[in-house]
Amino acid sequence: MKKIHLIVFALLFYHGINAQDKFLTKEGYVSFFSHSLVEDIKADNNQVLSVIDTVTGKIAIQMLMRSFMFKKALMQEHFNENYVESYKYPKATFSGEIINFSDLNEENDETEIIGTLTVHGEEKEIRTKVNVEIREDGIRLKGDFNVDVADFKIKIPSIVANNIAKTIKVTFELDHKPYK
Amino acid sequence: MRNRTFKIIFGFLLLAALGLVASIYYYNKPHVDVQKSEATYVLSAQNLIDQYRNNETDTDKKYSETVIQVKGKVFEISTLKGNSVITLKDEGLESSIICHMLPEDNKRTLQFKKGDEINVKGICTGYLMDVIMVRCTLVD
Numbered sequence: 001m002k003k004i005h006l007i008v009f010a011l012l013f014y015h016g017i018n019a020q021d022k023f024l025t026k027e028g029y030v031s032f033f034s035h036s037l038v039e040d041i042k043a044d045n046n047q048v049l050s051v052i053d054t055v056t057g058k059i060a061i062q063m064l065m066r067s068f069m070f071k072k073a074l075m076q077e078h079f080n081e082n083y084v085e086s087y088k089y090p091k092a093t094f095s096g097e098i099i100n101f102s103d104l105n106e107e108n109d110e111t112e113i114i115g116t117l118t119v120h121g122e123e124k125e126i127r128t129k130v131n132v133e134i135r136e137d138g139i140r141l142k143g144d145f146n147v148d149v150a151d152f153k154i155k156i157p158s159i160v161a162n163n164i165a166k167t168i169k170v171t172f173e174l175d176h177k178p179y180k
Numbered sequence: 181m182r183n184r185t186f187k188i189i190f191g192f193l194l195l196a197a198l199g200l201v202a203s204i205y206y207y208n209k210p211h212v213d214v215q216k217s218e219a220t221y222v223l224s225a226q227n228l229i230d231q232y233r234n235n236e237t238d239t240d241k242k243y244s245e246t247v248i249q250v251k252g253k254v255f256e257i258s259t260l261k262g263n264s265v266i267t268l269k270d271e272g273l274e275s276s277i278i279c280h281m282l283p284e285d286n287k288r289t290l291q292f293k294k295g296d297e298i299n300v301k302g303i304c305t306g307y308l309m310d311v312i313m314v315r316c317t318l319v320d
Contacts, residue, residue, distance in 0.1 A: 046260060063308075064305045067312060080245070091308070
């Protein structure tokens with residue numbers, strides 16, 4: 001947890017002189033979706049923090065697990081208390097790199113993003129396609145990928161095993177603005 | 181005899197129905213109504229930020245998932261997906277409190293401008309670079 005903090009702050013403040021190389025959002029969107037025969041479960045987080053260093057293409061993302069909003073209060077409660085144990089692991093983080101960032105432009109806006117996703121204290125390498133929209137006043141990243149619940153040592157009680165998918169679809173949309 | 185069997189079966193059915201209603205109610209129980217809830221803690225924006233910066237773990241255990249009320253100066257008012265977002269911050273400081281407002285409060289947030297001192301009640305979800313609060317409402 002401390003490590004990712006350092007990465008975010010290093011990305012933000014290390015090259016203090018080149019602040020225009022940093023793009024940041026505090027209102028990024030990440031959601032996950034679980035489909036099962038019994039029910040569909042979706043949760044949205046609109047308070048995701050993400051920083052891109054445009055020189056290196058490095059990216060650091062942090063989000064609070066308790067910021068995931070569910071339709072049903074009971075699901076949100078079970079999610080935080082029993083499954084991801086937010087009192088122990090309040091944040092999920094991603095630290096990685098946008099591949100060939102400097103080659104991206106309006107025509108060529110598809111690339112890959114690789115890095116380490118940490119949820120519930122468990123790390124997992126992620127490599128996924130990403131759409132990068134570069135404008136003068138912003139950089140928007142969009143994409144989705146699948147993760148296995150088991151990879152993050154999240155225990156789902158057998159009584160609700162049929163309600164929750166083994167594989168969860170994660171969708172993200174992060175609209176960064178220049179960091180001043 | 182017949183009558184008794186009927187009563188027993190009826191009793192069981194009644195219990196089952198009550199159980200079903202109770203479990204549906206439990207399954208569909210509503211989110212905390214921030215507008216009607218009493219804040220567990222009332223404090224200043226700067227006090228909350230200081231506590232988080234000094235000891236994030238313990239502060240998070242105390243305040244997260246809790247309805248709190250903070251008093252602070254408006255730094256910025258913006259909208260995100262149709263809902264107001266109020267940033268409470270004192271001039272010259274790095275960290276702020278980002279308050280994601282309830283849709284019901286959209287109109288009322290318009291009356292404020294930078295520098296106004298306001299009270300916001302909401303659910304604290306934790307600390308990234310800033311303290312984050314959701315389902316917030318203005319308190320007079």
